Amino acid sequence: MQKTLIKLLFPIVGLLFAGLILFSYLRVTRERTQLIDDLDRRARVIAKSLSIGAMRAIRNPPTPDEEDLAERLSGQGRTMGIMVCETDGKLVARSAALADLKTCEDPEVQEVITDQKEKVLIRDEKGRTLHTLIFPLKTRSGDFVGSLAVVHEASYINKRIMSAVTWTTLTLAVLAIFISALTYFLSRRSFQRSVQQVLSWMASTKEPSESLPPPTESLLKPVTREVEKMAARLRAAKETAREVSEDRQASDLWTPARLKAHAVTHFGEKPLIVVSNREPYMHVKEQGRHKVIVPASGLVTSLDPVLRATSGLWIAHGAGDGDRDTVDHEDKVLVPPEAPSYTLKRVWLNREEEEGYYYGFSNEALWPLCHLTHHRPEFEEKDWQTYREVNEKFADAVVREFGKTRPFVLVQDYHFTLLPKLIRERRPDAIIGLFWHIPWPTPELFQVCPWKREILEGMLGANFVGFHLQSYCNNFLDTVNSLLPVRVEWDRFAVLHNQGTTLVKPFPISIQPWGERMISTEEEFQQKSLGLREQLELGNTRIVISVDRLDYTKGIPERLGAINRFFEKYPAYKTKVSFVQLGAPSRIHIPRYRDFVTEVEKLVDEVNWKHAEGSWKPVIFFKAHHDPKTVYTFLRMADVCIVSSLADGMNLVAKEFVAAREKGDGVLLLSEFTGAAREFQEAVQFNPYARADFAEAIRIALEMPLDEQQRRMTRLKVLVVENNVYKWAASLITEMAQTTEEVSAQKTDSVSRTADVSSI
Numbered sequence: 001m002q003k004t005l006i007k008l009l010f011p012i013v014g015l016l017f018a019g020l021i022l023f024s025y026l027r028v029t030r031e032r033t034q035l036i037d038d039l040d041r042r043a044r045v046i047a048k049s050l051s052i053g054a055m056r057a058i059r060n061p062p063t064p065d066e067e068d069l070a071e072r073l074s075g076q077g078r079t080m081g082i083m084v085c086e087t088d089g090k091l092v093a094r095s096a097a098l099a100d101l102k103t104c105e106d107p108e109v110q111e112v113i114t115d116q117k118e119k120v121l122i123r124d125e126k127g128r129t130l131h132t133l134i135f136p137l138k139t140r141s142g143d144f145v146g147s148l149a150v151v152h153e154a155s156y157i158n159k160r161i162m163s164a165v166t167w168t169t170l171t172l173a174v175l176a177i178f179i180s181a182l183t184y185f186l187s188r189r190s191f192q193r194s195v196q197q198v199l200s201w202m203a204s205t206k207e208p209s210e211s212l213p214p215p216t217e218s219l220l221k222p223v224t225r226e227v228e229k230m231a232a233r234l235r236a237a238k239e240t241a242r243e244v245s246e247d248r249q250a251s252d253l254w255t256p257a258r259l260k261a262h263a264v265t266h267f268g269e270k271p272l273i274v275v276s277n278r279e280p281y282m283h284v285k286e287q288g289r290h291k292v293i294v295p296a297s298g299l300v301t302s303l304d305p306v307l308r309a310t311s312g313l314w315i316a317h318g319a320g321d322g323d324r325d326t327v328d329h330e331d332k333v334l335v336p337p338e339a340p341s342y343t344l345k346r347v348w349l350n351r352e353e354e355e356g357y358y359y360g361f362s363n364e365a366l367w368p369l370c371h372l373t374h375h376r377p378e379f380e381e382k383d384w385q386t387y388r389e390v391n392e393k394f395a396d397a398v399v400r401e402f403g404k405t406r407p408f409v410l411v412q413d414y415h416f417t418l419l420p421k422l423i424r425e426r427r428p429d430a431i432i433g434l435f436w437h438i439p440w441p442t443p444e445l446f447q448v449c450p451w452k453r454e455i456l457e458g459m460l461g462a463n464f465v466g467f468h469l470q471s472y473c474n475n476f477l478d479t480v481n482s483l484l485p486v487r488v489e490w491d492r493f494a495v496l497h498n499q500g501t502t503l504v505k506p507f508p509i510s511i512q513p514w515g516e517r518m519i520s521t522e523e524e525f526q527q528k529s530l531g532l533r534e535q536l537e538l539g540n541t542r543i544v545i546s547v548d549r550l551d552y553t554k555g556i557p558e559r560l561g562a563i564n565r566f567f568e569k570y571p572a573y574k575t576k577v578s579f580v581q582l583g584a585p586s587r588i589h590i591p592r593y594r595d596f597v598t599e600v601e602k603l604v605d606e607v608n609w610k611h612a613e614g615s616w617k618p619v620i621f622f623k624a625h626h627d628p629k630t631v632y633t634f635l636r637m638a639d640v641c642i643v644s645s646l647a648d649g650m651n652l653v654a655k656e657f658v659a660a661r662e663k664g665d666g667v668l669l670l671s672e673f674t675g676a677a678r679e680f681q682e683a684v685q686f687n688p689y690a691r692a693d694f695a696e697a698i699r700i701a702l703e704m705p706l707d708e709q710q711r712r713m714t715r716l717k718v719l720v721v722e723n724n725v726y727k728w729a730a731s732l733i734t735e736m737a738q739t740t741e742e743v744s745a746q747k748t749d750s751v752s753r754t755a756d757v758s759s760i
């Protein structure tokens with residue numbers, strides 16, 4: 001600290017000295033001028049008083065009296081004497097004291113004779129400093145007759161100046177030393193106090209419960225502000241580490257806190273950027289007021305908790321009619337509305353774009369192409385063009401969010417097959433993952449797509465492509481292998497192509513625990529389930545539940561056919577069991593989807609017409625977008641859940657049903673064509689196309705003994721609890737981190753190889 005203070009004082013003392021020197025210089029100069037002025041004045045008075053006598057001496061030859069004139073002033077104070085010269089330079093009279101000095105031939109005297117103007121000279125002669133005033137002698141009529149020089153001894157001026165300089169310097173030096181010392185001691189005292197305050201405050205921040213407020217008066221205030229921020233970050237990290245270690249001790253489960261710590265470890269403070277078509281929160285207008293809805297979508301169900309935990313950025317199409325009213329100038333809004341924890345950035349599409357890209361190419365071509373449900377894909381050239389344009393639009397929106405450091409982007413689903421390549425072209429260093437939520441067909445099926453190669457090349461812009469199942473990965477690798485000039489390394493499931501390497505891996509998706517989504521108490525659940533029974537006139541019947549987006553891939557007509565067969569075969573179940581279908585309308589602008597809803601309604605009507613008894617109806621079709629609480633309550637109050645998809649990437653409803661079984665009972669009837677069927681061997685599996693088997697599976701489920709239900713459900717629950725959505729997201733983040741390391745290593749390798757080559 002001593003050194004720091006001295007360093008700090010150096011410029012202060014320097015400045016002080018410079019100021020003092022300037023001050024003494026000005027003082028001395030002023031004093032000198034004053035003394036010379038005094039002498040000028042005195043010499044002038046003498047010259048004027050002697051001028052008449054001098055002129056007389058010039059006119060008449062010198063007499064002894066005039067000799068007296070030259071001697072009259074000799075020895076009076078500092079006056080040495082006078083000298084009178086004629087205009088032709090002839091000496092008329094001179095005091096004896098000036099005998100050894102220059103005479104009338106002196107050029108300075110000559111100058112006065114020529115100019116006829118008074119002149120003052122200060123010069124050193126014979127070891128003395130002399131002040132000489134040369135005065136022009138003029139008659140009353142203005143005739144110039146000669147000059148009179150009055151000479152003074154002026155050495156005393158220099159002496160006086162020197163002593164003034166000495167005194168001023170001494171005084172100022174003492175003053176400077178005094179001020180410096182004072183400054184030093186005062187700063188030292190306040191520095192010491194500030195450092196002491198900051199040290200005790202820093203020591204107190206270690207223990208938040210006893211922490212002192214930061215010192216506000218301290219000289220080190222900017223330092224305390226930074227330390228305060230750092231302490232907050234350290235506390236947060238400590239808290240996360242504590243939560244993680246507690247979690248680890250409790251079990252090996254992935255939790256939001258553990259996922260956050262995992263993301264921070266790999267991405268630092270940079271947000272993970274997720275891009276999808278569907279937004280997690282949609283603002284819609286209802287009777288002039290804004291209402292927020294969570295769209296019925298497996299993608300939203302799984303990604304929202306991940307973004308909440310990692311505080312990332314989600315970029316999606318703003319599809320709600322109130323969306324524009326709720327964003328800021330960057331089209332961003334903080335979500336979830338009740339507890340904002342991440343940013344949603346909305347991208348706007350006009351009607352034509354939505355038609356061509358979303359309803360057209362994504363859902364009329366790629367969706368049926370990837371789901372083996374015998375629905376013919378419609379490949380419209382115009383839709384494909386719009387699809388490309390919208391992918392470009394999203395690429396621009398995504399890249400706009402990138403900073404200078406390497407960005408991490410997770411692209412979602414079949415709406416954005418071209419996006420990875422487009423982002424890569426704009427930012428070659430980006431780490432890009434693409435997650436595909438639906439199945440991938442065989443090469444034979446995929447190759448009917450007219451733009452198959454462009455789509456595959458677009459996807460290969462990603463560092464890795466994830467699917468739910470290994471079989472979808474294998475299909476994808478087979479497809480690129482047969483359609484593109486690439487090399488597939490089957491031992492590590494990698495595609496080597498002209499943009500680099502793409503790894504293809506399974507990441508089976510999952511859900512977050514209901515406990516995190518539902519804050520409802522047991523009492524609330526009982527009330528809500530009673531209310532729903534009343535509303536749907538269910539009485540005390542047993543409930544078989546199904547929850548679906550109304551999509552032709554979900555096997556709803558097949559389910560209704562099996563229900564019809566079940567009641568035909570087992571009529572004793574009439575009035576004792578009700579099939580409740582929660583159906584959220586989806587993609588309703590596509591005629592195929594509208595027709596599908598009409599078909600379901602017609603089939604429901606037929607089954608009910610055929611089997612209804614009194615007020616009891618075998619099927620209750622609850623067509624609406626339900627809130628998650630309603631979905632949860634139904635999943636919990638039912639005895640059996642049917643998931644009958646004809647093809648499904650995973651199917652999260654199956655997992656949600658298992659997670660909702662608080663008491664460990666209930667039976668899951670699961671189509672063997674869902675991704676979930678691979679994990680859920682304990683579910684009762686069936687082929688939804690085989691109506692009789694399907695109907696039989698319903699009976700088996702309804703008659704399954706409780707202990708058998710519990711045995712199966714316990715195993716299913718372990719799978720859902722352990723493999724939750726946080727674990728899924730963590731494995732994607734790990735993949736991104738590993739890819740980053742590999743990419744950096746390759747870069748270093750290629751740099752060193754370039755160096756090797758250049759040195760050859």
Ligand code: GDG
Nearest residue numbers: 296297298299301437584625626628648649650651652653
């Ligand atoms: C795709 C893939 C894959 C249903 N009705 C309502 C509602 N839902 C919720 C469910 C569930 C989600 O929607 C549906 O998820 P699924 O996974 O069953 O199906 P997709 O939407 O087709 O999802 C699928 C998934 O992506 C994830 O990768 O599993 O294979 O097709 O969470 O509970 N939610 C609300 N109201 C409803 O009326 N709020």
